[in-house]
Amino acid sequence: MTKKHDINIIMGDFNAKVGKEETTNVTGKFGLGDRNERENRLVQFCQEEEFIIGNTYYKLSERRLYTWKSPQDGMRNIIRNQIDYILINKRFKSSMIRAKTLPGADVPSDHNLLLATIRSRLTSRKTKQKKSHIDIQKLENDYIRNDFQNKLNELLTSCNTGENPIEWWNNTADKIRILTTNTLGTRINVAKEKWMNDEILNLMNERRKYRNINIDEYKRRNKEIRDKIRDARNQWMGKQCEDIERLEKLHDSFNLHRKLKEICNLRRYNTINTLYDTNDKVITDENEKRNIWVQYVHELFKDDSRDWSDSTTNNSSSIKQQHRSCNNQAIKTAARELRVTNNSSSIKQQHRSCNNQAIKTAARELRVTNNSSSIKQQHRSCNNQAIKTAARELRVTNFIKKFFLVLVESFSTCEYFILQQIILNNNNQNQVSETRESDCVENFS
Template identity: 40%
Template structure:
């Protein structure tokens, strides 16, 4: 936008110049059109049919009532891609702006593209409560696990991770049709059948009543399952998860809302990399240890061999329904191991225990943030929770249980 001292003139000469210009073209007008064509820009002043008094932008000192000398030499140019965003552009003669040029005003209506964030795929672990699916998942998992004594531990862990992901895709993918947690395949099939019999009133009413009866039964079954989960948590004296489940059943769980993150100076951080840097600095400061390092007393490195029975006992102690760590392997899959798979994981743990080399995923953890108060803005207003590998949890539980 500016004073180009170029007269484009009336008439369309290209896709970048409209047909409603003013006056006759001069040499600088040709130069301006070439510039617009090279840079794929549209001269908006020439795109709208208006009265000449809303087209001219400069009045010559020689302008008289009998001899009008008024030219269009100021323009607003915009990238051709955004041409449709402009609804009108016109000059305003007589504006008190202490200039011999008339101001040009334009109205734009931006159409911002809504970018959908790519959601991480989630899995329906509640399907494992179905005995048939649980049996299929267990058989598929144990068939794919093979003992390879000469394979590196890191590669073994990678193969297990890939196997679990494949099984999740095959058996535990979420059904997008099931908007309600109590929805079953039987109810969905009846709904399809009801839709097909819409023209037959009696049959439609019969299926409709059956659907309502099935829905009531499904809701009651879901409530019964949740109550059994609460009773099991009470038996284990897990008060935290008891209260969480009670709130879930009562519908008191609020959906998390992503707040704005600000730095120490109160400046809002928008860039993702800047957010990561802010969190990194905060966590490093939070966990910084100023205590002097104490010398470690190293033993000869020998220790009791991990037994398969110890692995079985530790697996039984693992809690279910916990968020996965970086490797995305959940404890629910360990509980499906047969004797051969138990033997395989026992050998892996013994090799790790003897060599002292931990898999890379065991050395990483993911932090998730939970706001301590409404409208949390700074890092200190959040509580951080670390998610670690469930395999590491199992390994540590075995070591801890040893005499």
Template identity: 45%
Template sequence: MALSPGHPLNGERVLRIPRSSNDVFKIHKEKKIGTRNVQSMYQPGKAANRVKEMKRLQIDILGCSETRWPDSGHCIIDEHHIHFSGDNTTRNINGVAIILNNQTNKAVQGFIPISNRVALNKIKAKPFDLNIIQSYAPTSESDDQEIENFYKQLRTGLEHTKKEEFNIIMGDMNAKIGQGKVENVVGGFGLGVRNERGERLIEFCQEVDITIMNTFFKLPPRRLYTWRSPADNNHRIVRNQIDFIMINRRYRNAVISCKTYPRADTPSDHNLLLARTKLRLKKVVRKKTPRTSCMQKLKQDNVLRWTKERLNEEFKNISENNNHEIEIEDLWNKIKVSITSVTEEELRPDRLVKRQQWMTDSILELMEERRQHRNRDNVKYKELHKKVIRAIKEAKEERWLQEKCVEIEILQKKYDNFNLHKKIKEATGGYQ
């Protein structure tokens, strides 16, 4: 056994006792949970940009406000799962989403899209389940009735949870809490001056017994403000704290830190707000569905050729290895097994198609270069931002869509209506 470098009083070194892996008490594990008003993910490339920042900052769960995606559903971008709830009209207003990395998504029990301002994600965890409620409150120009409807929707989300569970409400609350401690709700490190909407938020927190965590950590103002006003410039600073992460009071000690990241690269006047928590997730065991084959793949020449060759080879082996006295039932079972094994291997259905297939490595490199200049060189940042938008437009419209249109024309000439409509849906970009 190795000797420890430490010396007792008699000058002799002591033996180091190695720690067994069984001695480590693994109940909690640190997770990063963040929220941000992204000011629309409808623009091409913005969702991929969020995922890229999640990877860079190693964020497990990211809530997004004002996504402007229609309807509600689920999609995958680069092994990150986006659960979203949006507007059912054609206006594409409001909208919230919760993005989970692949490991966290394995523990998801369910997603409840309550409205285009509130959505709930239920996650299996130890010692208690985790519930994430992402929100986007009405702006200050909204009337009181709209505000009350919003808080009713938050209560609806909490009705799907239990008091003993780890409940987090986060998002753009469009309220100024300001400075001034409120027992068990607001800490002593808020920012700015409290307004009427802030008072209403505090009332709600007292009613449901939750704590606003980003007011409990002593930090410089640049780590506290979450929104920069359009009037903010080199001569005048106009910055406020209107995005919050709120946790039921009994678990507030589970939050290690809660602060903003002004340099996170997503074109928005809101900063990323990130909390570090200690929590261990538990994988949800789902029922396995029987594997099926996709016969549509036989329309691909190379797949059809390989399938024919495999089947001919299997049938040849059956013919050579069997005598004429074999029972018909046994012969049929061998043929059935051969056909099943070949179709499962060659005609296996594709996994869920990732959105934004047109995204290229060069665009992601441009995004990374743009991030390096954020809050450092605004001129260079704007120049690179234009390049990113131009590259996205070129990749999507001039290459990807052109290829899709050619495929659609070929399918139309073949009168293949099933795949024709499938390709049209892919090209038009339905979010479901």
């Protein structure tokens, strides 16, 4: 198998007709003709290996789609099919720009030339520098592990905790890092296999020196390495089996299965989303897939081994009775709710009528208050006018009295009597006018 970042292209004559039906992430809807049985195997392969059929994703005329012409093809009997395809991995689907056939190419074959344009962007791979890692495998040795624990405890007890917490942590981390590098050391060559140790890697480096120089020494080193590898593998496998037994005693199924997958190097394969009907025909429509699943579940849980005739009749009668009782209860509850709704509607109507009457009485009172206020204003205006006229007449009488006092001194007695008669007549007229004004005021009030 190639790597994931490589472009994988498979092309040739597959003798399979894909057709115009679209399959998600496999085929497009611009194929030619109808599907056949071999198409199922091709689609299944593409789904498992994550490939797409590139020359079915481009809308072209039928002349640019067919790849094979039958010997019986003619003007009246056209037999042309699309059986040659170009497969490309799904990751580089966008790299294929177009794909078409060249029926006019001078090729001594009954197949047409299939041409595809692929444009990819190549980038230079950056080589990463190998980082040195702490050799943790040395802790498996009891002597080294105990020595490292004692040194680490002494270092932690000797650290002063009175400093700033951040400074204390930075100083402690630096001291722990120096202690681990001095005690355990570092390693650059990281083994691909988990059971590989430094002793075997050092022997491999020494064996490389004798290649094509001393064949006998090379063979002897190689035999020694193979024996070391066998012992290291058996020792590692025995330790893994002990861990599996311990997890089984603890009933830890999750970590147990994870451990088994790590040992056996199991990987999850791609699931196939292809469904077939009773005639072994691939189903691509979503509604048809849903119907197939419904039919499958119905047949799976169907049980015809027992005769349910008697039990079904009894059950049906009891169900009917329960249904009737439920219906009666439902009718009663519905009638009760209907009465409640009728009562609520009548209460609403009464409330509305009461509100209307209250509104009418309030309007009537408002009109009465408006009338009384207007009458008061008119009464006030009439009183003001009567007061003004009375004041005017009083001023006139006072003026006349002053005038008569002056005349009494100047005129004779006869004239005095004449003037006195005139004054009496004037007083009578004033009394008559005052009585008339009082009568008008009383009639108005």
